[in-house]
Amino acid sequence: MLKVVIIGSGNVAQHLIGAFQKSDKVELTQVYARNTEKLQHLHGHLSVTDDFNRIAESDLYIIAVSDDAINSVSEQLAFSGRLVVHTSGSTAMESIDSKNRRGVFYPLQTFSKNKEVDFTKIPVCLETEDPSDYALLEELAKSISPLTYSISTTQRQALHLAAVFVNNFTNHLYTVGNDICTKNNIPFDILKPLIWETATKISTLTPVEAQTGPAKRNDTTTLQRHLDFLQDDNQKAIYTLLTHSIQSKNG
Ligand SMILES: NC(=O)c1ccc[n+]([C@@H]2O[C@H](COP(=O)([O-])OP(=O)(O)OC[C@H]3O[C@@H](n4cnc5c(N)ncnc54)[C@H](OP(=O)(O)O)[C@@H]3O)[C@@H](O)[C@H]2O)c1
Numbered sequence: 001m002l003k004v005v006i007i008g009s010g011n012v013a014q015h016l017i018g019a020f021q022k023s024d025k026v027e028l029t030q031v032y033a034r035n036t037e038k039l040q041h042l043h044g045h046l047s048v049t050d051d052f053n054r055i056a057e058s059d060l061y062i063i064a065v066s067d068d069a070i071n072s073v074s075e076q077l078a079f080s081g082r083l084v085v086h087t088s089g090s091t092a093m094e095s096i097d098s099k100n101r102r103g104v105f106y107p108l109q110t111f112s113k114n115k116e117v118d119f120t121k122i123p124v125c126l127e128t129e130d131p132s133d134y135a136l137l138e139e140l141a142k143s144i145s146p147l148t149y150s151i152s153t154t155q156r157q158a159l160h161l162a163a164v165f166v167n168n169f170t171n172h173l174y175t176v177g178n179d180i181c182t183k184n185n186i187p188f189d190i191l192k193p194l195i196w197e198t199a200t201k202i203s204t205l206t207p208v209e210a211q212t213g214p215a216k217r218n219d220t221t222t223l224q225r226h227l228d229f230l231q232d233d234n235q236k237a238i239y240t241l242l243t244h245s246i247q248s249k250n251g
Helices: 013-020 036-042 068-075 131-142 153-183 188-201 220-229 233-249
Strands: 002-009 026-032 061-062 083-086 101-107 124-127 146-150
Touching: 002 013, 002 131, 013 026, 013 036, 013 101, 036 153, 061 068, 061 131, 068 083, 083 131, 101 131, 101 153, 124 131, 124 153, 131 146, 153 233, 220 233
Parallel strands: 002 026, 002 061, 061 083, 083 101, 124 146
Antiparallel strands: 101 124
């Protein structure tokens, strides 16, 4: 059994705790949290500490704390020469203190504490400074997901950026759509089948092939009517920018 310690008590830490607890290939030795109350529900089931000097000996340590705290947390670890990884999409592996062997275990999904996720469908992007550590990290990832990828820091940062476009920006566009619906007394639910179809379509078509709409058709009459309809300057700017982007991509 692989022995693992998780450091952190936020969204990612709590989902990883749940996933590793279900795995018969991993022994979750301990969880470190600076505020152990956040893990109250685990007391009795798991060893929890708020003391860096009492972190248990393990094969692997996962730092799942805010990006800007990764470096200072790694510096406070009271041991050296062990494999320590972080879970961040946008932070360099080198931000982990070099006294330990370093790596990255980045689960490419959006996590919120009260929303269940199915780890078997989550890609895990892996990187290790020392190639001989890769097999161990991969073994850990495979214990919760079959989807593991070797991804360098530069690739991971690009991936994180791409994820902002396909997840955060898309979700913001749902908010714009919701605002337009609300303003016109239309239930947002009416758009949900279209949202599902748009998302699932890219499992069989490339995003460029799946693109439809007035910008792709260069339907200038509809484009102008939409711009006239919009009163919010921010929404007009988004509409114009995305229209130009679609048109330049589709010739
Ligand atoms: N959420 C996602 O969708 C997602 C997806 C993939 C990767 N990630 C990455 O996973 C990591 C954790 O993200 P998250 O969403 O779990 O964050 P989060 O929910 O905001 O939790 C952050 C955790 O870091 C702890 N922390 C912050 N500063 C600390 C410090 N100086 N010392 C000790 N602990 C500290 C917090 O402790 P307190 O609770 O006491 O404040 C909390 O347990 C980040 O690197 C993030 O980029 C997040």
